[in-house]
Amino acid sequence: MSVNESYQDQEQVAAHSARYVAEPQHVSGGFELGSMFDFVRRRLWIIVSCMLFMCVIGATYFIAVPAPYISKAVLKIDTRKFQLFQQPANLGDQMIDAGADVESHLEALKSENLALKVITELRLADDPEFGMAAAIPIVSNLIEARKPESEVWRIRNALRIFEKHYTVERQGVFLIAISFESANAERSAQITNAVAQAYITQQLDAKYEVTRQGTKFLERRISELRDQVSAAEKAVIDYKAEHKIVDAGNGRLTTDQQATDVNSRLTAARAKALEMRARLDRIDAALNDPAKTNIINATADEALSNPLILKLRTQYLELAGREAELSEKYGRDHLAVVNVRDSMRRIQVSILNELQRLRGAYKNDYEFAREAEELINKQFQGAIADSRSSNEAQVKLANLEITASTYKTMYDNFVRRYAEATEQQSFPYTEARLITEAVAPIKRTYKKSLLIVALTPIIGLVIGIGLGALLDFLDRGFRTTTEIETMLGLACIALVPLQRKTADDNQRPPTIIGPRRGLISNELGVVSSVVEQPFSRFAEAIRTIKLAADLNGISSSNKVVGITSTLPDEGKSTIASALAISIARVGGRVLLVDCDLRNPSLSRALTPSADLGILEVLSGKVSLDQALCKEVYLSMAFLPVRSKSRIADSSEILSSNAMKKLFERLRHSYDYIIVDLPPLAPLADVRATSHLVDSYLLVAEWGNTSTSIVKHALRTAPRVYERVVGAVLNKVDMKALSLYDGSRAGYYHNKSYGRYGYTD
Numbered sequence: 001m002s003v004n005e006s007y008q009d010q011e012q013v014a015a016h017s018a019r020y021v022a023e024p025q026h027v028s029g030g031f032e033l034g035s036m037f038d039f040v041r042r043r044l045w046i047i048v049s050c051m052l053f054m055c056v057i058g059a060t061y062f063i064a065v066p067a068p069y070i071s072k073a074v075l076k077i078d079t080r081k082f083q084l085f086q087q088p089a090n091l092g093d094q095m096i097d098a099g100a101d102v103e104s105h106l107e108a109l110k111s112e113n114l115a116l117k118v119i120t121e122l123r124l125a126d127d128p129e130f131g132m133a134a135a136i137p138i139v140s141n142l143i144e145a146r147k148p149e150s151e152v153w154r155i156r157n158a159l160r161i162f163e164k165h166y167t168v169e170r171q172g173v174f175l176i177a178i179s180f181e182s183a184n185a186e187r188s189a190q191i192t193n194a195v196a197q198a199y200i201t202q203q204l205d206a207k208y209e210v211t212r213q214g215t216k217f218l219e220r221r222i223s224e225l226r227d228q229v230s231a232a233e234k235a236v237i238d239y240k241a242e243h244k245i246v247d248a249g250n251g252r253l254t255t256d257q258q259a260t261d262v263n264s265r266l267t268a269a270r271a272k273a274l275e276m277r278a279r280l281d282r283i284d285a286a287l288n289d290p291a292k293t294n295i296i297n298a299t300a301d302e303a304l305s306n307p308l309i310l311k312l313r314t315q316y317l318e319l320a321g322r323e324a325e326l327s328e329k330y331g332r333d334h335l336a337v338v339n340v341r342d343s344m345r346r347i348q349v350s351i352l353n354e355l356q357r358l359r360g361a362y363k364n365d366y367e368f369a370r371e372a373e374e375l376i377n378k379q380f381q382g383a384i385a386d387s388r389s390s391n392e393a394q395v396k397l398a399n400l401e402i403t404a405s406t407y408k409t410m411y412d413n414f415v416r417r418y419a420e421a422t423e424q425q426s427f428p429y430t431e432a433r434l435i436t437e438a439v440a441p442i443k444r445t446y447k448k449s450l451l452i453v454a455l456t457p458i459i460g461l462v463i464g465i466g467l468g469a470l471l472d473f474l475d476r477g478f479r480t481t482t483e484i485e486t487m488l489g490l491a492c493i494a495l496v497p498l499q500r501k502t503a504d505d506n507q508r509p510p511t512i513i514g515p516r517r518g519l520i521s522n523e524l525g526v527v528s529s530v531v532e533q534p535f536s537r538f539a540e541a542i543r544t545i546k547l548a549a550d551l552n553g554i555s556s557s558n559k560v561v562g563i564t565s566t567l568p569d570e571g572k573s574t575i576a577s578a579l580a581i582s583i584a585r586v587g588g589r590v591l592l593v594d595c596d597l598r599n600p601s602l603s604r605a606l607t608p609s610a611d612l613g614i615l616e617v618l619s620g621k622v623s624l625d626q627a628l629c630k631e632v633y634l635s636m637a638f639l640p641v642r643s644k645s646r647i648a649d650s651s652e653i654l655s656s657n658a659m660k661k662l663f664e665r666l667r668h669s670y671d672y673i674i675v676d677l678p679p680l681a682p683l684a685d686v687r688a689t690s691h692l693v694d695s696y697l698l699v700a701e702w703g704n705t706s707t708s709i710v711k712h713a714l715r716t717a718p719r720v721y722e723r724v725v726g727a728v729l730n731k732v733d734m735k736a737l738s739l740y741d742g743s744r745a746g747y748y749h750n751k752s753y754g755r756y757g758y759t760d
Helices: 010-018 033-042 044-064 098-109 112-122 137-144 151-165 185-243 254-287 295-302 307-330 335-388 391-426 447-474 481-488 503-507 525-532 537-555 572-585 601-606 614-619 650-654 657-669 707-715 718-722 742-748
Strands: 069-077 166-171 175-182 247-249 432-436 492-497 560-565 590-594 629-631 636-639 672-676 695-701 724-732
Touching: 033 044, 033 447, 044 447, 069 098, 069 185, 098 166, 098 175, 098 185, 112 151, 112 185, 151 166, 151 175, 175 185, 185 391, 185 432, 254 335, 307 335, 481 492, 481 707, 481 724, 492 537, 525 537, 525 572, 537 572, 537 695, 537 724, 560 572, 572 590, 572 601, 572 636, 572 672, 572 695, 572 724, 590 601, 590 657, 614 657, 657 672, 707 718, 718 724
Parallel strands: 492 724, 560 672, 560 695, 590 636, 590 672, 695 724
Antiparallel strands: 069 175, 069 432, 166 175, 629 636
16 A cells, blocks of 8 residues: 555544444445446456357357258238138128238147147157257267157157247238258258148148038038928918918908008098198188188188189289379379279178188088098998907917028028038138248258357356356455445555565574564564565555554554454454564564463464463562563563463453553553454453553454454444554455456556565
């Protein structure tokens, strides 16, 4: 990690050390192009391997499975149908939709029965191409070694393979294409034509069978209807003879005809009487008018039949016109006008006399018409009385005649249909006919094979991406500084690179020799690199940790720094010892304390022969100076732990007053106190040190420490979380890190640090 990035502003560090977040933050979702690019770079070997593997499979398929020959035949569908029971006049109303009819033929061509018929006719179940044996010889040998299957099984297996290679599709409106693919060109054409011929034959057989069954039914039904017609007609004749019913023609009886004739005469007589009455009423209305103003108007109707009234009316109208002219010229009282009026009155009197004469004549005509009406009405009542007695016989006769007519109509229809069915049986036909016969193709069809080969790298790409995504999903460890900051709400202080122990480390002599065994021994080559390789990334990362602790101490007392981790084996002891050596190397008085009482791995590594430690100091058996292990050439001391058995109450010891007094004493003697603490998750010891430690440093192993465990541990230790300065990502593979943080990939390369003396 770069110095500029690691040296954070002191106000940000101070504010960070005082904050507490009960629930750590989560990484915000969303698609980022940079993240996708990092994923591809990170999982490139999986993606490429899957693609190459699938390409090999595709090439193997292309070589091992030869491309098939595909032959095609074309059928034409004639939607004009002949139906056994249809009426010729309604043929157009009974035709079905042409599109739906072609679709029904498509489904029929795909039927299992048709395929089984072709398989049986061509004995395809015995053909190796339709058996379990494949094109690959190894598979063929394995199949041959199996127990022979039954005939039914072989036919069903041949049907399964047949359906995979058989295709039916619609072309245009009335055309259907049938195609079959096979490794043999002649076999492909043979099967295609066999399917077409089998379908046409099947249609003919079906129509012939339907016609034959219909003909038999019609024969039986015609015989039954013939007997029913004879019986119904005989019943009509017998009933007429029994009830002496005579037919007057047109299906009517004599009594009905007589009643109808009399009714017609009665209607005419009533109409004539009404007419006479109307004429008489008009004349009466004119004669009964006191003012006699309707005489002229009444004569207008009667003048059509009376010449005298017509003549008098004409004279009256002429005088009326003359009277109006003279009145206008000479006045109404002039003698000429008065004479004209007298002449008009005389004409009115003449018209009135003529009307009275006509009234007498009309009255006589009316009375005669009424007498004739009454006479005819009596005759009609007599005819009704005569026909009423035969009503029941007429109703029963009508029912018998309807029954006979119905049977006769049905008989005629069935006879006609029988003739049509006989003709259809003599000249069978089908809607489907072969217009293009399949021929053996001269070239193989590579379309399917090339498609499979083209899809194999895509499938490999999908599989590779899926496997890479699965690996990323299963990877629950911290990989970048951003993940620590967003998930834990902590600053990532340093990236400590992975230090691999080499053969030279075992042969290197001790760096420092003191009166006791040196703290930096042959067995600690990783820690000794802080002194021996001061320009290494490891040494720079330790210095960054020290600087972060110093900056945090500006705003608070930071004498005691606790180094802990979530789980064991994350390198906290290495970070603690390296930090202490780095501080001592620049002249700081530093004390390294091993407080991992249950598993003092740091004490076993630094002072394997020590027989006194912190427990003896707390119990008062020895003094502090007797228990300390001091380094001669560095102002550094180490307080180990010596225990022959595991300590169950280690948290009680760490939270005791004796431990608190010991640390208060140490604060006055040293500038820095680096405390190697137990892991945070499995033990309660770290929580018991909150009264001893000023700030904590959380160590997480790169790519190994589970994020969920770290978040849970911090949530359950709020007092520790408040004082965490930051996190250290330990054992980082710098080359692999660039695959997870592509935006800063160049930042992790050694060439970025070469001019500043880096030796990694």
